[in-house]
Amino acid sequence: MATVIQIPLQIRFGDIDSYRHVNNVVYLQYLEDARVQLTHTPLAGAAGAGANALETFHDLVGPELFTLVGRNEIEYLLPLEFRPTPVFVNIWVTKVGGSSFEFGYSVAEADGGKVYALAATSMVLVNRSSGRPVRLTQAQRHALETWSGEPVPFRRRAAADASLAGAL
Secondary structure, eight states, rough: OOOOOEEEEEEEEEEETTTTTTTHHHHHHHHHHHHHHHSSSSSGGGOOOOTTTTTTHHHHHTTTTTOOOOOOEEEOOSSSOSSOOOOOEEEEEEEESSSEEEEEEEEETTSSSOEEEEEEEEEEEEETTTTBBOOOHHHHHHHHHHTTTOOOOOOOHHHHHHHHHHHH
């Protein structure tokens, strides 16, 4: 995997459901928190032509545009219980299209130990006035490609791919 950004998140007591683990819906909030933190972090080495190191991806999007979630997929692997230490959301970019891009995530221990969930989010760059998709600029594309990594290793997809290969 190439550039993975690790975002620490503290589990709140209110994240826990009656089964004593983080509720499945809360994972979407964790992913959103990681996305927002990443897109508001100075680009530094991810700044290409048309951007500077102090700008963020959010700055590159600007006030006339915004990003919308087009799709989320989560695969829950282990229950995550309340604890006083943070859990980490690892985030990277798995695909960059014309006006869209995809984030991959793992919710895991900091040391690469237990992985509680794998996830993916498809994002679309949209014009605020028209509501229509807009092509990514070269500077936006460069930042996203700097954070690129492998596709999310979902177990369900691997099983489906193996099944398909066996059928051929």
